[in-house]
Amino acid sequence: MAINNPYEKYQNNTVTTSTPGELTLMLYNGCLKFIQQGKKALEEGNIEAKNVAIQKAQAIVTELMLTLDTSYPVSENMLVLYEFVNSRLIDGNIKNDPALFDEAAGIITEFRDTWKQVIQLNRTKQYANVSEI
Template sequence: MINSPYQKYQQAQLQTASPGQLLLMLYDGAIRFIRAGIKGIEEINHEKANTNLCKAQAVINELIAALNHDYPISATLYQVYEYMLHQLINANLKKNIIPAEEVISHLTELRGAWDTAIKSLNHNVESIE
């Protein structure tokens, strides 16, 4: 049950977002959770680190589930996402921020590429109309 106005806003945002916006939101969420996990490691708060790194893994699993295997790039993205999952598990088990920071770097780069592609696609669609 949604109680707060912020939760209602978030729900509405999710329900009205385009597929491209949802993809970017997944990337943003994963990055946010990894940063919180890193902070947990730095604070020696193992529960915080574990909870947030596991949430980031769940988001990456959603990215894997969303792959459209009709396109050859999906196989490459699948391998990249699997590598990221491995690095997050490693960071969580060893409480080492370096693998988590590497994943943030990859996610940030991929998010930027998707953002550019989505904007280009939207621009092209607007030009046709």
């Protein structure tokens, strides 16, 4: 199936050429985007759109949980936080409570910002090693 939309082509190329770290960052950003869409839909009284957006955010959190490398001790703590985020999204969706969405978004934002720093540190190390050659 050919992709005719240039934006879709760009997105597809971005995903297929990204590192695993960059893909994780994209997941965090996507999750935040869907939480914001859900909040906006709730404010507008569009319960169906809120539900769809929050379910997409939940799917991303589930993907983050499934792809977590459990060989590291910190993974257990991350898993607990992902489960908490997921529960906030579920409760917020059921109760139509934007404060619960904000709570989930706050945790995902912390993960995203930390992950950005990790990627930047790795790039700095990588380029430092290349310049030594």
